[in-house]
Amino acid sequence: MSAKSRILNILFWSVVSAAFIGPGTITTAARSGALFGVKLLWALLFSTLACLVLQEASARLTIASGKNLGQAIAFQYENKKSRLAMLILVIGAIVVGAAAYEMGNIIGAVAGSQLILNLPAWLLVLIIAAMAALVLSIPSLKIISTIMGIVVAAMGVIFLLTAFLIPVSLSEILKGTFIPRIPAHPEAGLLVLGLIGTTIVPYNLFLGSGITTRSHSIKEMRFGISVAILLGGIFSMAVLVAGTSVMGTFSFENLSDALIHRLGPAGKYLLGFGLFAAGFTSAVTAPLASAITIKSVFGNKNPERWKPDCRNFRLGWLIVLLVGMLFAVTNVKPIPAIILAQALNGFLLPFVSIFLFVAINNKTLMGKKWANPVWLNATTILIIAITIVIGLNNTAKAVFSTFRPGQSPGNWLLIVITLLSVVISGGVWFKTKR
Numbered sequence: 001m002s003a004k005s006r007i008l009n010i011l012f013w014s015v016v017s018a019a020f021i022g023p024g025t026i027t028t029a030a031r032s033g034a035l036f037g038v039k040l041l042w043a044l045l046f047s048t049l050a051c052l053v054l055q056e057a058s059a060r061l062t063i064a065s066g067k068n069l070g071q072a073i074a075f076q077y078e079n080k081k082s083r084l085a086m087l088i089l090v091i092g093a094i095v096v097g098a099a100a101y102e103m104g105n106i107i108g109a110v111a112g113s114q115l116i117l118n119l120p121a122w123l124l125v126l127i128i129a130a131m132a133a134l135v136l137s138i139p140s141l142k143i144i145s146t147i148m149g150i151v152v153a154a155m156g157v158i159f160l161l162t163a164f165l166i167p168v169s170l171s172e173i174l175k176g177t178f179i180p181r182i183p184a185h186p187e188a189g190l191l192v193l194g195l196i197g198t199t200i201v202p203y204n205l206f207l208g209s210g211i212t213t214r215s216h217s218i219k220e221m222r223f224g225i226s227v228a229i230l231l232g233g234i235f236s237m238a239v240l241v242a243g244t245s246v247m248g249t250f251s252f253e254n255l256s257d258a259l260i261h262r263l264g265p266a267g268k269y270l271l272g273f274g275l276f277a278a279g280f281t282s283a284v285t286a287p288l289a290s291a292i293t294i295k296s297v298f299g300n301k302n303p304e305r306w307k308p309d310c311r312n313f314r315l316g317w318l319i320v321l322l323v324g325m326l327f328a329v330t331n332v333k334p335i336p337a338i339i340l341a342q343a344l345n346g347f348l349l350p351f352v353s354i355f356l357f358v359a360i361n362n363k364t365l366m367g368k369k370w371a372n373p374v375w376l377n378a379t380t381i382l383i384i385a386i387t388i389v390i391g392l393n394n395t396a397k398a399v400f401s402t403f404r405p406g407q408s409p410g411n412w413l414l415i416v417i418t419l420l421s422v423v424i425s426g427g428v429w430f431k432t433k434r
Helices: 005-020 025-038 042-065 069-076 083-114 123-138 141-164 170-178 190-197 202-208 220-245 252-263 264-296 311-330 336-362 365-370 372-403 410-434
Strands: none
Touching: 005 042, 005 141, 005 202, 005 220, 005 264, 025 083, 025 190, 025 220, 025 264, 042 069, 042 170, 042 190, 042 220, 042 311, 042 365, 042 372, 069 083, 069 202, 069 264, 069 336, 069 365, 083 202, 083 264, 083 311, 083 336, 123 220, 123 264, 123 365, 141 220, 141 264, 170 190, 170 372, 202 336, 220 252, 252 264, 264 311, 264 365, 336 365, 336 372, 336 410, 372 410
């Protein structure tokens, strides 16, 4: 494999990094740095490695079986009464979730743009949405992925440069990265879950599996996806380090002021472009993931009608993009939709992780050669246990915010959820081994 091929391979798989490094990740990572310094870097290290394990498995599933994740779910529930309900749940969670969070992606890109350009927010919303539609209209998933990879690489360089220019002790960075600890602060636990939850997201698994084809080799896929996700994790860590420069209440304005104080006028522009790139790439990948998921479920009988340049596929991403643009330009926050998206995604995340574990151990789909070895099964079970905690915790927060606004579930509920996750993940391991 030539050097040029390796670079193009990494850029292609960087669409996965583009999907999880969005405004939510930037906000959570920077806030973690502002509140706790570099003490929570370990959570980003874990979430990056967990993301890599799950994304590699979903891509390997497609290469080995010829079925992407959505098709594999449909296959698993073939001739079962629950098939329709399960497919509606999957599509509902992915599409509703992507549409609700698309507003946040566009607004994040607008916030970054306004640090650089003196333009009204509504005009920037329209410009960013038009740019996203232009990229999504390209009739090649490979070209779209490569473009997103280039933007992510530029964003990563910006945040790495910013982090290197902030004086933080190397020993503290190493300690924060490799020694897990949760500060005695009421917000620390939620930020740890947030850092993990913004990196491991359900629609990203469908996206990574959906852009994979049987023409990819396992070796090339593993190289490209490993480098792309690890670099994405390093970029997120750089954002957290940049956040340590904020003194007092965290906001993007305060972060911009802190970077200007440390780096000069360039600090504002570095943050502005980085935030714009994070929002823009996610504004492209969220609708793309929705279209791919819908295609994987409904496009099997007439695949010609679901190619990227066909009406059905374009309608899939256009609806999500328009919904996000509408809420962003009118500045109306779709709270019920966001709460529903959190609840559905919270439920779907552990379900998808469990299904993926079962699928990659299914020798009918994978064959003996590409099924999981024991050590990888053990690692995946640990990740499943944690995704159950994240998923049920997010669902609980969504329920509480609906029926008890301004309140959050206590630590007792988190303990119950943790014990439940151990029982469920242990049961999945036992049943799969049987």
